[in-house]
Amino acid sequence: MLTLSDVTAGYGGGNVLQGVDLHCEAGTVTCIVGPNGAGKSTVLRVISGLLRCRTGTVEMAGTRTDNLPPEQVLALGVTQVPQSQALFPGMTVRENVLLGGYLIRRNRKLLASRYDAIRERIPIVAERAGDPAGNLSGGQRRMVEIARCLMLDPKLLLLDEPSLGLDPRSLAGVAALIQSLNQAGTTMLLVEQNVRLGLGLATHGVVMEGGKVRLTGTAAEVRDHPEMASLYLGGSAPTPAN
Numbered sequence: 001m002l003t004l005s006d007v008t009a010g011y012g013g014g015n016v017l018q019g020v021d022l023h024c025e026a027g028t029v030t031c032i033v034g035p036n037g038a039g040k041s042t043v044l045r046v047i048s049g050l051l052r053c054r055t056g057t058v059e060m061a062g063t064r065t066d067n068l069p070p071e072q073v074l075a076l077g078v079t080q081v082p083q084s085q086a087l088f089p090g091m092t093v094r095e096n097v098l099l100g101g102y103l104i105r106r107n108r109k110l111l112a113s114r115y116d117a118i119r120e121r122i123p124i125v126a127e128r129a130g131d132p133a134g135n136l137s138g139g140q141r142r143m144v145e146i147a148r149c150l151m152l153d154p155k156l157l158l159l160d161e162p163s164l165g166l167d168p169r170s171l172a173g174v175a176a177l178i179q180s181l182n183q184a185g186t187t188m189l190l191v192e193q194n195v196r197l198g199l200g201l202a203t204h205g206v207v208m209e210g211g212k213v214r215l216t217g218t219a220a221e222v223r224d225h226p227e228m229a230s231l232y233l234g235g236s237a238p239t240p241a242n
């Protein structure tokens, strides 16, 4: 579904990504882990078209996307849940979710049926529809951010650090939502600092370091790889999620 081939990209003089190859099959959840500054978020920016790659290619379901502006990448079905707080706090939950359907705003029937399906799937959207998003807890906000991205029925959902700033209970809710979306067929690529959580949720893992991919495999292969301890975790291998 998604293939990055030999991608280099950066922000100023130097390259942050230095020849990244990455592949995600339809129906999988791929988690990118790696130390701070490894280039994980930069990979997501390149895929969503927010940052142009300098060399290499990005292909989504057979279409080259590396030369497309972000709105065209979005129209091809790639949506991103950003790392930082992305909701408009003064707008209601319903309004925030509906904003995600901006590209289909003229098709009112489709907009309504997508919104109804999301309300069924993510109860907080129904329960707090009329409340300002600013009144929600961190975990509830993350759910609504994901809900908003679902309005375009994405082929590929990108999530940048879905666990960031969440307490354990909220984390469990967001993790369950990610798993249920995958069971329903959504392909996902996520970046996670929380290695245990990320690889626990994922079917496949990618370890990045210094702008390069160091390891790839199934999530279990990556988690149990002997290099993981020395490469990333300061000497102790991650244990399976509880």
Ligand SMILES: Nc1ncnc2c1ncn2[C@@H]1O[C@H](COP(=O)(O)OP(=O)(O)OP(=O)(O)O)[C@@H](O)[C@H]1O
Pocket: 011, 012, 016, 034, 035, 036, 037, 038, 039, 040, 041, 042, 043, 193
């Ligand atoms: N907008 C930007 N302008 C300039 N440099 C940037 C920008 N965003 C990121 N960088 C730099 O690019 C490098 C990789 O950043 P990136 O955010 O991709 O890393 P990361 O692996 O996601 O780590 P983190 O978890 O810390 O975000 C870092 O050295 C960072 O300082």
